[in-house]
Amino acid sequence: MSYGALQALTGVLTSAFSRTADEMRGREIWLRFATWILLALEFALAADLVRTAVAPTWDDISKLAVIATIRTMLNYFLAKDIAEFDQARQSAGNPPSGRTSP
Secondary structure (H helix, E strand, C coil): HHHHHHHHHHHHHHHHHHCCCCCCHHHHHHHHHHHHHHHHHHHHHHHHHHHHHCCCCHHHHHHHHHHHHHHHHHHHHHHHHHHHHHHHHCCCCCCCCCCCCC
């Protein structure tokens, strides 16, 4: 996640100083950062599952259910946004970035 934040910050600063900042570039930077967020959410959910599996209480299970629901919704909407952006980029004639989502 830290690497993704550093990568996004570098992209923003590079675009700002080279004066190539436009809506598509900003959206590309955001979506690249969003893929890192998705990866971090997957690992955090896995860690919560392992922690709950060791010594579960009903309170822990209910908290895990709420956290899993929220993270799943975030994951779904971020992935949907990434897919829409890739589709818009391809229809605009720009080649795909070659990155894969986590």
